[in-house]
Amino acid sequence: MSTKKPAATQSAVAGSDTPDRHNTNTKLDSLETFRSDATEQALRTNQGVKVADNQNTLKAGARGPSLLEDFIMREKITHFDHERIPERIVHARGAGAHGYFQSYESHSVLTKAGFLQDPAKKTPVFVRFSTVQGPRGSGDTVRDVRGFAVKFFTDEGNFDLVGNNMPVFFIQDAIKFPDFVHAVKPEPHNEIPTGGSAHDTFWDFVSLVPESAHMVMWAMSDRAIPKSLRSMQGFGVHTFRLINAEGKSRFVKFHWRPTAGTCSLVWDEAQKLAGKDTDYHRRDLWESIEVGDYPEWELGVQVIEEENEHAFDFDILDPTKLIPEELVPITPLGKMVLNRNPDNFFAETEQVAFCPGHIVPGIDFSNDPLLQGRLFSYTDTQISRLGGPNFHEIPINRPVSPFHNGQRDAQHRTTIDKGRASYEPNSIDGGWPKETPASVQDGGFDSYPERIDANKIRQRSESFADHFSQARLFFHSMSEHEREHIISAYSFELGKVEREAIRAREVNEILANIDLELARRVAQNLGLPAPSRGTIEVRKTSLDHSPALSQANLLPESIKTRKVAILAANGVDGASIDAMKKALKAEGAHGKLLGPSSASVKTADGKTLAVDASMEGSPSVTFDAVFVPGGAASIKLLSTDGVALHYLLEAYKHLKVIALQGEAKQLLDVLKLEADGGLIVGADVKLIKPFLVAIGQHRVWDREAKAKAIPA
Numbered sequence: 001m002s003t004k005k006p007a008a009t010q011s012a013v014a015g016s017d018t019p020d021r022h023n024t025n026t027k028l029d030s031l032e033t034f035r036s037d038a039t040e041q042a043l044r045t046n047q048g049v050k051v052a053d054n055q056n057t058l059k060a061g062a063r064g065p066s067l068l069e070d071f072i073m074r075e076k077i078t079h080f081d082h083e084r085i086p087e088r089i090v091h092a093r094g095a096g097a098h099g100y101f102q103s104y105e106s107h108s109v110l111t112k113a114g115f116l117q118d119p120a121k122k123t124p125v126f127v128r129f130s131t132v133q134g135p136r137g138s139g140d141t142v143r144d145v146r147g148f149a150v151k152f153f154t155d156e157g158n159f160d161l162v163g164n165n166m167p168v169f170f171i172q173d174a175i176k177f178p179d180f181v182h183a184v185k186p187e188p189h190n191e192i193p194t195g196g197s198a199h200d201t202f203w204d205f206v207s208l209v210p211e212s213a214h215m216v217m218w219a220m221s222d223r224a225i226p227k228s229l230r231s232m233q234g235f236g237v238h239t240f241r242l243i244n245a246e247g248k249s250r251f252v253k254f255h256w257r258p259t260a261g262t263c264s265l266v267w268d269e270a271q272k273l274a275g276k277d278t279d280y281h282r283r284d285l286w287e288s289i290e291v292g293d294y295p296e297w298e299l300g301v302q303v304i305e306e307e308n309e310h311a312f313d314f315d316i317l318d319p320t321k322l323i324p325e326e327l328v329p330i331t332p333l334g335k336m337v338l339n340r341n342p343d344n345f346f347a348e349t350e351q352v353a354f355c356p357g358h359i360v361p362g363i364d365f366s367n368d369p370l371l372q373g374r375l376f377s378y379t380d381t382q383i384s385r386l387g388g389p390n391f392h393e394i395p396i397n398r399p400v401s402p403f404h405n406g407q408r409d410a411q412h413r414t415t416i417d418k419g420r421a422s423y424e425p426n427s428i429d430g431g432w433p434k435e436t437p438a439s440v441q442d443g444g445f446d447s448y449p450e451r452i453d454a455n456k457i458r459q460r461s462e463s464f465a466d467h468f469s470q471a472r473l474f475f476h477s478m479s480e481h482e483r484e485h486i487i488s489a490y491s492f493e494l495g496k497v498e499r500e501a502i503r504a505r506e507v508n509e510i511l512a513n514i515d516l517e518l519a520r521r522v523a524q525n526l527g528l529p530a531p532s533r534g535t536i537e538v539r540k541t542s543l544d545h546s547p548a549l550s551q552a553n554l555l556p557e558s559i560k561t562r563k564v565a566i567l568a569a570n571g572v573d574g575a576s577i578d579a580m581k582k583a584l585k586a587e588g589a590h591g592k593l594l595g596p597s598s599a600s601v602k603t604a605d606g607k608t609l610a611v612d613a614s615m616e617g618s619p620s621v622t623f624d625a626v627f628v629p630g631g632a633a634s635i636k637l638l639s640t641d642g643v644a645l646h647y648l649l650e651a652y653k654h655l656k657v658i659a660l661q662g663e664a665k666q667l668l669d670v671l672k673l674e675a676d677g678g679l680i681v682g683a684d685v686k687l688i689k690p691f692l693v694a695i696g697q698h699r700v701w702d703r704e705a706k707a708k709a710i711p712a
Contacts, residue, residue, distance in 0.1 A: 045075055053458040057175045057369050061454025062461035063317060066174070066372035073175045077373060080178035081381040088385065090181055091147045093138050093195075094130035095229065095282040096349035097289055099338035101125050101152060101299065107333055110250065110303065111242040113362030114442075115154040116333060124153040126396060127338060128352055129229045129285070132164075133184050134195025139274035140281035141265060142195040143224045143489070148234035148256060149354040150336070153400045156442075160358040161254055162378070166223055167235035167322040170212040172464050174373015180205060180212075198496035207506040210467040213514060214320050217471045220489035222264035222482060222551060227698075228284045230260045230295040230561070233554075238356075238371040239316045241364040241448055242301070249448050251304040251316060251366060253323055255330050256297040261556030263698045267488065269654045273621050280622065286341055293561045293588075294339045300330035313541050314470065315463035319370040321470055325548040348396045353382040361438075364448045387411050404433040468513045468534075469541045475515050477545050479552040481701045487518060491525035504528055509535050559695045560588030565623040565651075567615060567644060569596055571633020574603030576661050576685070580627050583688045589695070591627070594618055596641055604631050615643050620651040625695045630662020639670045652679065653710040655699040659691040676703055 043051045051072060058070035066073070080089070088094075100122040107116040115123040130147035131138065146165040151158055170180050183205035184197055193199055197219065206212040218224070226232045236254030243249045265273065273280045288295060302323050304316060314321040342348040355378040356371060365371060382391045388411030391397055406422040421429040438446030475486065490511070494503045503526055511519035513534040520530040547553050564584055566577055581591040595601045595611040602608055612618070620626060626648060628638070638644040648671060651658055657678040660667055665681045668674070675681050678700030680691050694700070 045072055046079070047075075055173065055176065056458040056460050057173050057373060058456060058458050059367075059369060059372075059454075060452045060456060062457065062459050063315070063367055063463070064452050064454045065367045066369055067456060068376075070175075073373065074376065076175060076178055077377045078380055080181070081377055082384045086385050087136055088130075089381070090132050091128075091130035091149075092136045093134055093140070094128045094147065094349055095285050096126060096128040096342055096352060097285060097295070097338040098340040098342065099125050099127065099294070099336060101150075101334055101336045103334035104332060108244060110244060110252075110301070110331075111362035112245040113154070113159070113242070113360055114156050115152055115159070115360075116362070119334075124400065125336060125338075126151045126153075126348070126352060127336075128349060128354065129232070129281070131195065133197065138195035139278045141225060141270040141273040143197065143219070143267075143270070143493075144195065145219060145224065146226060146229070146232055148232065150234075150256075151352065151354060151358075151397075154360055155401055156360040157401050157403075158358045158397075158399045159360045159363065160354045160356060161236055162354045162356045162374075163234055163236045163254065163256075165226065165232040165234055166215065166218045167237060167253070167255075168215050168218065168470075169237055169319045169370060170206070170215040171209070171370060172211050172318055172320055172460065173369040174371075174377065176209070177370075177373065177377070180209075193496075198493040200497050200499055200502060203494060203497050203506055204499070204502050207502055207510055210510060210513075211320050211464070213467050213510050214471040214474065216510075217474050217486065217514070220486050220493065221474075221478070222485055224489075225265045225267065225270040226281075227263045227265050228260070229281050230285065230288060231258055231263050233257060233262050234297065238319055238368045239304075239366040241366060242303075243362055243364055243448055249306055249364070249450075251306065251309060252301040253304075253316075253328075255300045255302070256336070257300065257330075259296045259298070259556065260561060261698070262551050262554035264551060266654050266699070267485070267492075269621050272619075272650075276619050276621060285338075288561060289338060289341050291590075294337050296338075297336045298332055299334050299336060300332045302328040303331055304328060310463075313539075314466065315461060317366055317368045317461075318464045319368055320464075320467070324473070324543050324546040326543060326546055347394075351386065351391075351394050352396045353386060353391045353394070355379050355382065359445075361443065361445050367450075390414070466539055468536070469539050471514045472538075473541070473543060473546055474549055475518060477547065477549040479550050479701075481704060482550060482552065483518075484704075487521045487525075490518075490522045494522065494526055500528075507531060513538075555696065555698055558587060559624075559692060562587075562589040562624040562695055563622070564589060564591045564625045564627055564695070565615075565618065565620065565647075566591050566593045567626065567628045567638060567647065568593060568601050568609070568611075568631075569634040569637035569641070569644075570602045571604050571637070572601060572609075572631040573629045573634070573662060574605060574607055574609065576629035576631075577603075577609070579685045580629065580688060583692065587692060589692075592618065592623070596637070596644065601634075604633065615647050620647050620656070621654065623651070623656070624698075625657040625659075625691070626651045627659045627691065628661065628664040628667065630664055632663050635663040635666055638664075639667060645671060649710055652703070653707045655701065655703050655707060657691060657694040657697075657700060659687050661687055676700065678703060 043054055057066045057073045059066050102122050103116050103119050105119050128149045131144045133144050148165050149162045151160050183201045186192055187199055187201055206216050234256030239251050241249050242252050357375040383389055390410055390412045393414045406424055408417055408422045419429045436444035438444050497503050507519050507523045507528055508531045512531040513536055523530040584591045592612040594613055594615045598614045600608050600610050659680045661682055678694050680687050
């Protein structure tokens with residue numbers, strides 16, 4: 001078997017015309033006062049043992065399972081897991097909700113898992129959404145990956161589907177997870193930046209580790225600034241197994257699809273929200289549940305028969321790869337509805353403990369080397385965070401099924417164990433609790449008997465070596481505005497990097513191998529020479545485009561739950577407000593009346609209307625669209641109100657739909673704007689229908705070039 005180093009390692013240590021990147025020095029380096037004392041020292045374990053391979057976990061064969069005897073990986077991850085107490089090292093800032101999962105039908109052909117058998121049964125769930133990089137006090141709308149973790153309280157025990165809102169990850173092997181997180185976290189000398197990846201250590205790492213290229217592309221896309229937690233897709237990331245009662249195993253990828261559609265903020269909007277409402281995503285989730293707009297997702301799986309494991313031009317065990325839906329469609333399994341907010345944030349959202357190793361009969365693991373490491377790491381982390389091995393007894397983590405075993409004592413034990421035998425087998429307590437053979441009805445868990453015949457090695461499978469094809473597929477599958485946003489995101493983030501050598505490396509050795517036009521545009525924005533070619537040959541793949549990857553194709557079927565700001569001052573046309581609110585309510589959307597202050601406004605016919613908030617207190621970034629009803633006196637006041645004018649200009653800049661009714665048309669001249677497909681002008685209620693249709697398109701993308709001229 002080949003002992004060739006993996007592509008990631010080769011790229012980091014060699015290159016025909018590239019200097020040794022680990023020793024790259026710049027003028028900035030010579031000015032730094034915070035220096036490492038490890039210069040020119042061998043990499044060693046905490047016990048002083050030199051490390052020969054820091055890239056790969058010890059596995060049974062290149063594609064085999066990771067081995068528990070890997071003391072290097074265990075030491076590294078154990079130390080990493082215990083670096084922070086008590087806040088989570090990653091996914092520290094989160095929001096959670098209770099709900100239920102309901103299967104569409106019996107899926108016994110795929111799995112014997114009980115919660116996927118009876119369409120009449122509702123399985124309780126608790127879901128926690130989170131950002132990855134920032135601490136608990138960071139903002140909701142930063143550019144980041146979002147965690148999407150679901151705890152199913154099934155009758156057979158807890159099943160934790162611990163994923164993200166992106167289907168791939170930055171690294172292929174769990175041994176690299178501490179390195180990646182150390183790089184993306186705030187820089188150690190000044191703890192800056194909070195909650196963001198636009199800094200040197202992150203880009204230094206990913207530019208040296210080509211396997212990250214695909215995930216970085218997702219992170220630079222609009223997926224990293226979701227509009228709401230309700231409008232995120234979720235993914236299990238790894239390949240798992242489903243096993244039916246006959247013992248037939250199939251590989252699967254888990255998918256969550258929101259009924260609210262998949263859509264995002266625009267960058268300027270995301271930045272402003274981070275200051276105007278740090279809790280924007282938390283608040284939206286909470287308020288949606290409180291008013292009965294229950295978030296809903298469909299759970300589905302991509303199913304790969306065992307005999308087709310090697311049928312693709314990528315490896316299904318590689319966590320930096322996805323399976324395009326055009327190659328393997330998603331099979332719907334059921335729906336999840338979140339319908340109850342937590343009673344106590346700390347007791348539930350903060351203390352909930354998710355572990356990928358929490359599975360039930362009918363679900364099993366694959367040999368994905370990142371998943372294999374997570375099976376160890378998550379449990380180890382919870383022991384540190386939650387004060388010992390009894391975290392399963394905290395109410396939010398406690399299974400609905402009974403649990404009996406010989407595990408006793410330790411910190412925070414709440415179960416009062418009776419009897420004298422805390423071991424198995426025993427005769428003192430009648431032999432109980434006893435094993436349940438897997439062969440009987442409702443039998444015990446039995447791991448899938450996968451045959452393994454391989455050498456113990458530290459090696460990356462050659463089938464994991466392609467790092468750019470799927471990053472290219474993702475970029476080429478985007479709509480025009482999504483590609484422009486990706487170019488802008490790379491330019492912004494790399495523009496924050498202080499070392500030019502890191503910027504140039506990312507452009508020339510990563511982006512140029514994905515798409516030369518992408519590399520050229522980013523290089524131009526950074527003032528760097530544009531690369532004329534990539535450093536590796538473009539690999540031919542079976543798919544050039546995947547429309548399912550573009551959010552432009554994932555819009556909801558209705559405008560249900562959308563929020564519309566209605567701007568009014570004294571003298572407003574009250575009938576117009578009533579008509580708009582009625583139309584919005586019929587669509588399941590919400591109209592909120594905003595005034596110059598929190599005081600009530602009077603209509604043209606003398607009625608008093610209570611406002612929901614002031615324009616300043618509920619800025620445009622917190623709404624999906626804006627409606628300005630007529631009324632000569634109201635429009636006269638709004639046309640001289642700086643807050644109101646800024647409100648409209650900001651909504652226009654963020655490509656939101658705006659409707660101006662009756663006398664409100666005069667605001668076009670005041671604002672020096674022209675009507676377009678999303679800036680709708682009408683004399684009466686006839687503008688309501690096109691207004692609602694335009695809201696359904698999420699943004700007015702044709703306006704984007706013009707909107708850039710609007711001051712921030």
